[in-house]
Every structure is written in structure tokens, then in C-alpha cells.
Amino acid sequence: MTINSPSPVKRRKVFLYAASVVAPGASNLDEFLTVVEKGESALSLKKSLSNVFLAGIPKFDFSKYKQWLESRHDFKRYSLLNEKSGDLVKYAVGTLIDAVESRPGLEKVIKTLDPRLTIQYANGLADIPTISMAARESDAGFFQWNSFWAHPSRNKACAEYLEKITTDPLAPANPNQFPVDSHERFEALKKWNAFWTEKSELYHEYLKELKAIETQPVVGLDIEAAKLALIRSKTKARKLLSEKYKCPQAPWECVSPNLLWNVPNVAAAQASMLLNLHGTSTGFAGACASFGTLIDNALLEIQSGRTDLAIIGATDANPSNELISAFYNGRLAVLGDSHGVPFCDLRGTHISGGACTWIIAAEDAMQAFGIEPLSVEILGAGVSSDAEHIITPSKEGPKLAIKRAFENAGVSPSQIRLWDMHATGTPGDWNEFTLIEDYVPKSAYISARKGIFGHGMSVGGGWELTAQLLGTKKLDNLKYNLLPSGILPHKVNLKISNLGRNLLLDKCIEIPASEEGLICGKLSLGLGGTTSCVIARVI
Numbered sequence: 155m156t157i158n159s160p161s162p163v164k165r166r167k168v169f170l171y172a173a174s175v176v177a178p179g180a181s182n183l184d185e186f187l188t189v190v191e192k193g194e195s196a197l198s199l200k201k202s203l204s205n206v207f208l209a210g211i212p213k214f215d216f217s218k219y220k221q222w223l224e225s226r227h228d229f230k231r232y233s234l235l236n237e238k239s240g241d242l243v244k245y246a247v248g249t250l251i252d253a254v255e256s257r258p259g260l261e262k263v264i265k266t267l268d269p270r271l272t273i274q275y276a277n278g279l280a281d282i283p284t285i286s287m288a289a290r291e292s293d294a295g296f297f298q299w300n301s302f303w304a305h306p307s308r309n310k311a312c313a314e315y316l317e318k319i320t321t322d323p324l325a326p327a328n329p330n331q332f333p334v335d336s337h338e339r340f341e342a343l344k345k346w347n348a349f350w351t352e353k354s355e356l357y358h359e360y361l362k363e364l365k366a367i368e369t370q371p372v373v374g375l376d377i378e379a380a381k382l383a384l385i386r387s388k389t390k391a392r393k394l395l396s397e398k399y400k401c402p403q404a405p406w407e408c409v410s411p412n413l414l415w416n417v418p419n420v421a422a423a424q425a426s427m428l429l430n431l432h433g434t435s436t437g438f439a440g441a442c443a444s445f446g447t448l449i450d451n452a453l454l455e456i457q458s459g460r461t462d463l464a465i466i467g468a469t470d471a472n473p474s475n476e477l478i479s480a481f482y483n484g485r486l487a488v489l490g491d492s493h494g495v496p497f498c499d500l501r502g503t504h505i506s507g508g509a510c511t512w513i514i515a516a517e518d519a520m521q522a523f524g525i526e527p528l529s530v531e532i533l534g535a536g537v538s539s540d541a542e543h544i545i546t547p548s549k550e551g552p553k554l555a556i557k558r559a560f561e562n563a564g565v566s567p568s569q570i571r572l573w574d575m576h577a578t579g580t581p582g583d584w585n586e587f588t589l590i591e592d593y594v595p596k597s598a599y600i601s602a603r604k605g606i607f608g609h610g611m612s613v614g615g616g617w618e619l620t621a622q623l624l625g626t627k628k629l630d631n632l633k634y635n636l637l638p639s640g641i642l643p644h645k646v647n648l649k650i651s652n653l654g655r656n657l658l659l660d661k662c663i664e665i666p667a668s669e670e671g672l673i674c675g676k677l678s679l680g681l682g683g684t685t686s687c688v689i690a691r692v693i
Contacts, residue, residue, distance in 0.1 A: 210506020
């Protein structure tokens with residue numbers, strides 16, 4: 155049987171139509187570009203971590219979106235989102251609304267193109283603060299619960315063991331043998347109470363009655379009414395049962411359901427619901443390479459002809475103590491009140507939270523609506539996996555992503571005039587310079603801005619692309635103005651400065667314009683080996 159090859163699809167021009175940012179020191183795109191232009195660190199000391207770590211705390215006020223949300227939905231929508239959403243979702247929603255509102259008529263166009271669109275939001279490590287809070291709620295609930303049921307006054311087995319009437323070779327160490335208020339006593343107490351709770355006859359009587367309440371079925375022809383009636387009946391029965399045994403709240407009732415409302419796909423899901431869109435909406439995780447990977451996914455969708463528009467974004471929660479500590483012990487985050495800067499002391503990076511949303515679309519689909527694109531054309535992207543090391547990339551893995559990006563963009567390395575590095579301010583910065591040797595000409599200017607905003611675990615690439623592309627302005631058809639990277643010249647590592655590269659440091663630079671525009675590249679190296687590379691043109 156002969157299989158006919160599909161007809162080649164004409165390559166569609168894809169442009170950036172709207173963008174917004176929430177970042178340290180910036181609550182919107184204009185503030186973000188102002189921070190970039192100043193080139194000063196927007197990091198601050200993390201008070202809850204003994205003021206010994208700098209972190210990127212976003213400038214953000216969710217209440218400013220109240221009117222927008224309530225004008226398009228019922229009056230409860232803002233309060234529900236505010237109460238149930240963590241920073242991960244709120245930052246994404248904020249940047250989405252700002253991006254849509256930045257271009258008059260864009261919201262209507264998006265809805266007109268629906269469902270020929272895709273919504274994709276990445277996150278670095280899910281909503282760590284919400285997850286950690288749920289874990290603490292669960293731990294506290296179990297501690298109180300087991301303390302109640304294990305108490306000798308209600309636990310015959312424990313009482314007889316303590317009175318030496320019985321023995322149990324499996325019993326854990328008695329916590330009373332450890333100093334009062336010591337960590338050892340606390341840990342022993344948890345094991346002790348959990349063990350004796352399972353031995354409690356009274357506890358198992360309680361569980362038997364609880365299961366009888368919970369196994370009642372929904373009965374009746376009107377299922378919805380019967381379900382509500384059953385919920386009320388069960389709630390009342392559980393309350394009476396607790397009063398009967400005088401027990402504390404069960405641990406499975408202590409954890410907030412907000413844990414569910416902040417799972418990784420919810421940022422994209424909220425975008426679809428808030429704009430009433432029906433195209434695909436998905437959550438994604440590609441670590442530090444997430445934003446470039448989302449662009450690659452969106453281009454594939456648009457070039458296939460299946461979609462015309464993509465809402466893409468990345469969002470990271472406010473950096474928690476747990477996250478910063480993990481990165482410090484992974485020898486990636488730096489301790490101290492002086493910030494680490496790319497290309498300089500190579501000590502390490504700082505963890506940041508925030509979000510970035512882009513709306514990109516095919517020019518042919520947008521022309522009918524009369525909305526002009528921003529001055530950025532997305533030429534191509536490439537993605538690869540390193541398959542060698544969880545943190546430090548090899549050369550061959552990232553090189554494949556770079557090659558694919560150039561091939562998909564239809565440009566050659568000699569055309570690159572501006573290149574943004576992943577550069578985390580670690581020894582990996584040097585490796586990255588050797589990596590790009592064959593792809594970035596000596597004449598190109600090289601930027602790296604994690605010294606300004608820190609390291610957003612999924613959003614960093616979005617911030618850096620936004621700063622690189624929207625921070626580059628064509629002045630008068632003769633030259634471009636490039637915003638600085640916030641790197642002091644005398645601080646640059648000697649080995650890096652001896653490379654003779656054109657580094658964007660602490661000052662704005664003007665370079666001549668050309669007819670083809672300014673061809674830019676951006677490399678992002680993700681934890682786990684994912685690499686993404688984006689090639690774009692500033693017109």
C-alpha cells in the first residue's frame with residue numbers, strides 16, 4: 155500500500171502580541187523594564203530564613219484584579235480565587251489579565267479564535283508553600299489525634315504496658331526517657347502515640363461507627379437534592395460522633411482542600427475558565443528551560459495549522475524556606491547578603507518567584523482583526539535532553555537544542571547579534587561560554603540577568619526573553635538600544651573577561667540597526683538536562 159506524504163505546510167509568521175510580568179521589584183511589564191534599565195539587584199533578604207539568604211520576592215497585589223474578575227464573572231470569583239489560590243495561580247492570573255488588557259480588542263480576538271488556541275503554563279516545583287502547609291497541617295492533626303487515642307486513660311493496652319501488666323517487644327522507646335522539650339522526645343512521642351493508637355479498642359470502636367456513617371449511599375430520584383441532604387446528614391452525624399468520644403478533629407479533616415486547587419495544571423485551567431476558552435489547556439514542567447520549551451510547543455501547534463494563537467506562561471511561587479534550603483544543600487544557592495552575579499564570583503544563584511505571560515499568534519490569523527504585533531517575531535525554537543547529569547549539562551545535549559533552533563528559525567549563527575545566557579553565577583557560566591563557541595559570533599553582545607531578578611525556576615527564561623526582546627528598542631531606524639545586565643565590569647571573572655566577548659554589563663549600549671532586524675538567541679539549561687533555545691527577531 156502506498157502512503158502519500160502530506161503536502162508541505164507553508165511556514166507561518168509568528169509574532170508576540172502581548173506580554174506581562176510579575177517579578178522581584180516589578181508588578182507589570184513597564185516596571186519590569188525599568189528595573190532592567192537600572193541594572194540593580196531587585197533581591198531582598200529572606201526574613202523567615204534568618205536574614206542570611208537573598209531571594210526574589212515579587213511585587214504583587216492581587217486585589218488590583220478584583221474589578222476585572224467581577225466584571226466578567228460573579229462577584230464571588232475574586233474572593234474565591236483570593237482565598238483558595240496560592241501564589242503560583244495568582245501570579246499567573248495577574249500576568250494573564252495584564253497581558254490581555256495591554257492590547258485593546260485582544261480579549262475579543264482571543265475568544266473569536268477559540269478553540270483554535272492553546273494555553274500552556276509551566277511551573278518549576280509546583281506550589282511548594284501550599285504543599286508544605288498541607289504537610290504541616292497533616293502532621294499537626296496526626297500529633298493531636300494520636301496523642302488523644304494513645305493516652306493511657308483511654309487506651310487499655312497502653313495503660314497495662316506502662317503498669318508492666320503486659321509486655322510488647324514491638325513497642326517503641328518510651329518518650330519519657332528523653333529530656334523534656336527535646337527534639338528526640340518529640341520524635342519518640344510521635345512514634346509512641348502512633349503505635350498505641352492502633353492498639354486502642356476505643357479507637358477501633360470509633361472507626362467502626364465512622365465508617366457506618368460514611369458508607370451511607372445517595373438515595374432518591376433527585377440525585378442532586380439527595381446528595382446535598384446526605385452531606386448535611388453526614389456532617390451532623392460526624393459532629394455527634396466526635397462529641398460522644400470527645401475527640402479532637404480527625405487528621406483527615408485538618409488539611410485544606412486548597413492543596414487540590416493549586417495542582418500544576420490549575421494556572422492554565424484558570425486562564426481557560428476566566429476567558430471562557432475551550433482550546434487545550436495544560437500544565438508543564440521543564441525546570442529552567444520551561445519557557446523556551448513552551449515556545450517550541452506553541453510553534454509546533456501553530457505551524458501545524460491546528461491552532462492560531464497560544465497563551466504561554468510560567469509561574470513560580472514565592473520562594474519558601476524549604477526550597478531555598480534544598481538549593482543551598484544542593485550547592486546551587488548562595489548564602490549571604492551580597493548577591494551573586496553571572497560571570498563574576500561564580501558562587502551561586504538566588505531563588506525567585508513570579509510569573510510571565512506571553513500571547514503569540516500567527517500573523518495570518520491576526521491580520522483580519524487589525525491588531526498589530528509587538529516588535530518581536532518568534533523565528534524558531536529547539537529543545538533537547540542532555541541525558542547525562544541532573545545538574546551540569548554536557549556539551550552535546552544543549553548543542554542539539556541550539557542546532558534545532560537555528561534550523562527551525564532558518565537563520566545562521568553569523569546572523570546573531572544579541573545572545574542571552576542561562577548563566578546562574580556558578581562555575582557553569584564558564585561551561586556555557588565554551589558551549590556557545592560555535593554558535594554565537596564574537597561580534598554579538600551577550601547578556602545575563604539573574605543578578606537582577608534571581609533564578610525563577612520556570613519563569614526565569616520568560617523574564618530573560620522579555621528583557622532581551624522587549625527591552626531592545628529601535629531608536630531611529632539607525633540603531634538599537636540594548637538594556638544592561640547589571641554586571642560591574644571590574645567584577646567579571648578574569649577567565650571570562652579574557653575571552654574577548656562583547657558583554658552587556660552595567661550600561662545601556664547602542665548598536666547599528668540592519669534591514670533584517672536584530673536577530674537574537676536565548677539559551678536556557680534546565681535541571682534534569684532539558685535545554686531550550688529560542689531564536690527571535692526584534693523589528
